[in-house]
Amino acid sequence: MASKTLKDLFIHMLSDIYSAEKQLTKALPKMARAATNPKLADAFRAHLEETQGQIERIDQIVETSEIRLKRMKCAAMEGLVEEGKEVIDEIEKGPVLDAALIAAAQKVEHYEIASYGTLCTFAKQLGMNDAFRLLKETMAEEKATDEKLTVLAETESNQEAAKK
Template sequence: MPALNTLHDLYVKQLRDLYSAETQLLDALPRMAAAASDSTLRTGLERHLDQTRVQAQRLDSLFMDLDCTPGGHTCQAMRGLLAEADELLRRDAPPAVRDAGLIACAQRVEHYEISAYGTAAKLADTLRLPHHAERLRLSEREEQAADLSLSAAATPINRAALGPATAALR
């Protein structure tokens, strides 16, 4: 495990954490999209998969700029968040309830990514890497937009998940 002697070392560690998070998502999002019964949710997850590929490429370019490699680190936070999503997918649930659970899992992921990109952008600012900060903030805004999209999808899906026993709550 490399030492963290400088702010630059910490910045590279944060970028590696983000890269690991994004590559883990590249594996998980297809499973999540395939499990979604709501077409809007499925399309949103598939669109985010495409966006995740672009974000990973963006991070690759930052590593090239720094002349270092992205590998050698596993984002444990993302591993845990995706383990929760996998657990949800193994459970027996009505389609709308599963979709509501997928949204919950996906929003936790988005919130983690929003925080991680914001932190890395602030470090890039401090290190006087404005090009890096700009690219990281672009990814942060994309994650915020994905979160808002999930929130919009949640309203009808959550209502559908109420089921007939709780129809009066609609």
């Protein structure tokens, strides 16, 4: 990783989450197609649009901060996406798959929340106020998505899956 300064570490982590978001834009349509609950499929489609906006925010940070992202692949997101793919491949379409998809999606959300939280802290420490504002906006979206998934799981998907 060779980060010598906090700014180097910030750039590395921003590059990592940029890769993560790009990977997620490929995974979310597959998750939406696999979901049987229409609300869950809609949630995945809505999150895809949100994710595209989050990528645009990172692009804004890069432009306004005059930094260059590193070309890298987020290994953590790669693993989380693979877990989601395994769930789709191994569980029969229906309520149990929906419950598993929510669980997989929440793992992704928690990774993103942790990443954006750290990036917010670094941006604030580095006096990168515009970056801080944009990252905080994204973190709020990630938390809201996680909450929506929790509500969907508790009020519908998990109850349906428990009947199986």
